[in-house]
Amino acid sequence: MQVWHFSEMAYHPAWPQLGESYRVIIPSRLYDPKIGADLYHRYLDEWALCDELGINIMTNEHHATATCSDPVCTIPMAILARETKKVRLLALGMPIGNRSDPIRVAEEYAMIDVISRGRLEMGFVKGVPFEISPANTNPAELTERFWEAHDLILKAMTSLDGPFNWEGTHFHYRQVNVWPRPYQQPHPPVWTPVGSPESAIEAAVRGIVIGVLNTGWVRTPAIFEAYRSKAREVGREPTPDRLAYMALIGVGETREEGRRRADQILGYSRTSGIVAPQFANPPGYVSPRAAAQMLKAGGAMAARATRVQTKDGRPINPRTMSVDEAIDAGLSFAGTPDDVFAQLRAFYDHVGGFGHLLMMGQGGLLNHEETVANLKLFSKEILPRVGVLAK
Amino acid sequence: MERIAIGEVSLEVLMAGEGPPLLFLHGGDYFQQNRQFIEELARHWRVIVPRHPGFGATERPEGFRTVHDLAYLYLDLLDRQDLRNVMLVGSSFGGWIALEMCVRCVERIGRLALIDTLGVKFGGREERDIADIYALPAEELLRRTFFEPGRAVPDYARLAEDEAMAIARDRAATALYGWRPYMHNPGLRQWLHRVRVPTLVVWGENDGIVAPDYGEKLRRSLPDAEFELIRRAGHYPQIECPGEVADALGRFARSEVL
Numbered sequence: 001m002q003v004w005h006f007s008e009m010a011y012h013p014a015w016p017q018l019g020e021s022y023r024v025i026i027p028s029r030l031y032d033p034k035i036g037a038d039l040y041h042r043y044l045d046e047w048a049l050c051d052e053l054g055i056n057i058m059t060n061e062h063h064a065t066a067t068c069s070d071p072v073c074t075i076p077m078a079i080l081a082r083e084t085k086k087v088r089l090l091a092l093g094m095p096i097g098n099r100s101d102p103i104r105v106a107e108e109y110a111m112i113d114v115i116s117r118g119r120l121e122m123g124f125v126k127g128v129p130f131e132i133s134p135a136n137t138n139p140a141e142l143t144e145r146f147w148e149a150h151d152l153i154l155k156a157m158t159s160l161d162g163p164f165n166w167e168g169t170h171f172h173y174r175q176v177n178v179w180p181r182p183y184q185q186p187h188p189p190v191w192t193p194v195g196s197p198e199s200a201i202e203a204a205v206r207g208i209v210i211g212v213l214n215t216g217w218v219r220t221p222a223i224f225e226a227y228r229s230k231a232r233e234v235g236r237e238p239t240p241d242r243l244a245y246m247a248l249i250g251v252g253e254t255r256e257e258g259r260r261r262a263d264q265i266l267g268y269s270r271t272s273g274i275v276a277p278q279f280a281n282p283p284g285y286v287s288p289r290a291a292a293q294m295l296k297a298g299g300a301m302a303a304r305a306t307r308v309q310t311k312d313g314r315p316i317n318p319r320t321m322s323v324d325e326a327i328d329a330g331l332s333f334a335g336t337p338d339d340v341f342a343q344l345r346a347f348y349d350h351v352g353g354f355g356h357l358l359m360m361g362q363g364g365l366l367n368h369e370e371t372v373a374n375l376k377l378f379s380k381e382i383l384p385r386v387g388v389l390a391k
Numbered sequence: 392m393e394r395i396a397i398g399e400v401s402l403e404v405l406m407a408g409e410g411p412p413l414l415f416l417h418g419g420d421y422f423q424q425n426r427q428f429i430e431e432l433a434r435h436w437r438v439i440v441p442r443h444p445g446f447g448a449t450e451r452p453e454g455f456r457t458v459h460d461l462a463y464l465y466l467d468l469l470d471r472q473d474l475r476n477v478m479l480v481g482s483s484f485g486g487w488i489a490l491e492m493c494v495r496c497v498e499r500i501g502r503l504a505l506i507d508t509l510g511v512k513f514g515g516r517e518e519r520d521i522a523d524i525y526a527l528p529a530e531e532l533l534r535r536t537f538f539e540p541g542r543a544v545p546d547y548a549r550l551a552e553d554e555a556m557a558i559a560r561d562r563a564a565t566a567l568y569g570w571r572p573y574m575h576n577p578g579l580r581q582w583l584h585r586v587r588v589p590t591l592v593v594w595g596e597n598d599g600i601v602a603p604d605y606g607e608k609l610r611r612s613l614p615d616a617e618f619e620l621i622r623r624a625g626h627y628p629q630i631e632c633p634g635e636v637a638d639a640l641g642r643f644a645r646s647e648v649l
Contacts, residue, residue, distance in 0.1 A: 025526075133526060140567035141456075278528055284563035291559035295547045299529070 001355055001386040004090055005050050005375060006058040006246065007362035008068035008268060009043045009076075011036060015066060015267075021276040023065040023130045036069060042368045044079060046361075049372060051084035053379035058090040058358055060125075063134035067272050073123070074108040081116035089116055092191055092211050092358075093123020096153065097146035098135035102171055103178065105149070106156040110182045118183035123191040123211070124150055126199075129300070130275045132282045140284025145170045147202075150190075152176070157187040191244070195219075197226035204230035204238070211244040211358055214269070217330030218309045220245065220351045228352070240355030240390030245347070248326065248360045250334040251377045259323045261374050262334030266326055267364015269308075270319050277301045337381035344382075348389055355390040395441075397467045403449045405440040408433025411644075413478040414465065415440045416485030419565030420558070421627055422447065424543055425482075428629040431637035435644075436478065441468065443488075445564035447557040458510070458568055458576065462491035469499040476501035478644060479588075482629055483507055483600075484565060487574070494582040503590040504640050505609065507598050507626050509574040511583070513608045521574045522600045525566075535599025537625040583612045590616035591643040593636060595624035617643075 014030040015022070047057045059076045062068035070076060073091040080089060089112070094105050113120040126146050132139045148168050155164070156178045163175040182188055191209040194200045203210045204227045212223055224243055231238035248269065250262025281291065281300030294303045306315040310328045326332035330350075333343040348354065361378065362371040395402045407429055413436035417425060422442070432438045443461055445451030454460065465488065469477060479500050481489030486508025493503055514520045522535055533540035547555065590613050594606035603620060610618040619639050621628035629636040 136571055138566060138570040140563045140570070276528065278526060278532075282525055283559075283566040288556050288559040288563060291563070292552060292555035295555045295559060296550060296552075298548065 001357055001389040002056055002088070002241075003357045003359055003378075003383060003386060004056040004058040004088075004244075005047065005361045006060070006358050007043055007046065007360065007371075008060060008062070008272075009039065009070045010268065010271075010364060011039065011066045011069040012267065012365050015271065018066060018274075020274065021279075022067050022271050022274040023062075023276075024133050024279045025276055026064070026066060030066070031069075039069065043362070044076060044083070046368065046371050046375065047076065047080055048083045049375060051087050053375055054087070054383055055359070055361075055375060055379055056088045056090060057084065058092055060092055060123075061095065062128070063131055065130075067268070067274075074112060077112050077120070078108075078115070081112045081119070084116075084119075088119045088121055090121040090191065091123050092121075092193060093125045095127040095131055095135070096124045096149035097142045098127050098131055098137045099149070102149040102152045103156060103173060103176060106153045106178045109153075109188065110157060110178060110180050113182040113184055113188050114180050116183070118188075120182075120184070120188040121191055121209075122188040123193070124153075125193055129281055129285045130279045132285065133279050138284075139282035141170070142285065154187060154190070157182050194223060194227075197222050200224070200227040201230045203227065204236070204242075205234055207231070207236050207242070209242050209244060209356070211246065211356070213246040213358070214308070214331060216308060217311050217328075217347065217350065218313060219307075220330065224351050224354065240353050243354035244356035244358050245351070245354050246358035246360060247330075247344070247347070248332040248334075248363060249340060249374070249378065250323075250332070251337055251340045251374055251382065252335070253377070255335040255339060258335040258339065261366060261370055262326065262332050263323050264366040264370070265360055265363035266321060266323065266332065267366075268360060269321055269326065269331060269363075271364070273304055273318050280304065337377065340378075341382055341385050344386070345389070353390050357386065395468065395471070397464060397471060399452050400444055400455075400464060401450065402444070402464070402468065403442040403447065405429070405438075405442075407438045407440075408436055410436045411476065411478065412436065412472075412474045413438050413480060414469070414474070416465065416479075416481040416488050417443070417446075418483030418485050418627065419569070420561055421543070421630060422557070422561060423545070423554075424627070424630045428633035428637060431633050432480075432640070434637075435641060439468075439472075439474075441465065443485075443564065443568075445567060446561045448553070448560070451564065451567075456567065458488055458491050461488045461568070462495060466492055466496055466499075475499055478502050478504065478640070480504040480640065481506065481508060482627060484509055484569060484574070486510065487569075487576075487579075490579060490583070490586065491576065493586040493588060494579065495585075497586070497588045500588050502644060503586065503588050504593060504643060505590065505606075506593045506629055506636065507595055507601055507606070508592070508609065509569070509601060510576060511580050511609060511612070512572070512575045512577055513580070513605065520601065520605055523573065524600065535625065536627070538595070538597045538623050538631055543627070543630055580612065584614055586613050588615070589643075589646075591639065592616050592618045593628060593639055594618065594620055595626055595628035595631070596620050596622050597624060598626045598628075600626040
């Protein structure tokens, strides 16, 4: 099993001043660039440390939000491509249905892959619904645009004989010719985050690695199973390295210390869904059936409120979720190294196995010293044991 | 409900009444709430109400992505049905389609009525002519849309599954056709002189989506238009005051063409 350290680079100093939205409409005067600079450097230091600890690196991006101050996932990766030497670099990833220029994405990824000497894992994301307004992209065409951009980027990376023509539905170029070409041949591995069996199936058909985030104990098995069965159906062996699961991980010398760290990392889960409701479900973003259910249920926020569940199916309010609830829900593994490994193993068996653990080792208010201690302890005590899980 | 085949489109059309032809192009939301208005119109006209492709339960051909496609489709509909001297009525998004039809061809159109119509950009790049309905809190959106939201808005929780689906598809299709540029065609304004038919611009006095001032600008931009304000009505005056709007259309139809 491969382990990846992920942080959203939260700009948490603004949180106390935010009301009922942490996204889209919050004024940037609440961002202090001097504090922001310190935060960027500490988050980058934590990722750089991972190179020594044998933990791979994962970045993501969100826009117009204080929950994640990384609006360009390739910028930290560009820095880390040179600062690190060994671990792999997963950008999960680029919202290619929202970006206007897929060729630019191909160029950014290819360049990072070359600088890192072939350590890039290339994520393409559809983006959460609240990303639509900042990008002003048409939500009703998002999926279509996503797959067209995906196809174009891969063709651009793998076409080595000069320009080709692309006059598609959404993207138009007459001389596509990406320099540099990627270090990894034919191209870096492709990942995408998915949250439903339907989107897992779309990825399985193409052999894309899926990263499953925040789906927990109840919703994850059906997603992994949909992927495995579709992959087999189309003649691809669904090896564990096609499946990734994200968990918030707090590990400590004592159970109390590990849980205290997890509690702070849970600042991520408690804030990431706080958004002005009008941005939570732009029309056409979900299927008409799902949108109709939301309409009848009183809106997207009501529907979102039941997404996190305990093992026995009881909804948990993400904004007030305790460590106990997060562990029960399978969102967090926390406690001593033995506790964390036992929880990981139980989850692993419950969902039928997976090859990548996306470890949110920093989230919310967890400070630099605590994050470093968390990562070091994980590396020392748990990393050596995960080998018995998927190889 | 009837089906009319036009090319690869199987158009779903509601027909009502007898008399001279009236084509009503509906707006992006609240389709069912137009029923009373359609009944009022049906007392004097043969009313033809197509459901725009992609809306309700209707199919949208792959290539249908812009209001231009809808404009050509309905011009084809007038040809196929051999309709002449048509009263063309558009509400909101439907008014935008009506304008796009008229700048192309008014051969079969006798008169045009635009109700709180979208589609034209008058202000500068930092001015919002049309409220961003996708960024407004739900309560404010309703307040801007209706004079009395409580009377017009359905109880969504009580809708049948297929009714809720139809509304979800209406909203998705409106976004598909109108998301960017937002609810307008930047090139439309320069061709409005081609709308060479007598036009009535009808506006809800309390419209907070597109203010009456926008309607006045629209009237001034058209070659032969008059303006009528409907009191105690928002963005869909034909839903809140169906009799008054139908009466205004009746007077307009009977008025002399100068």
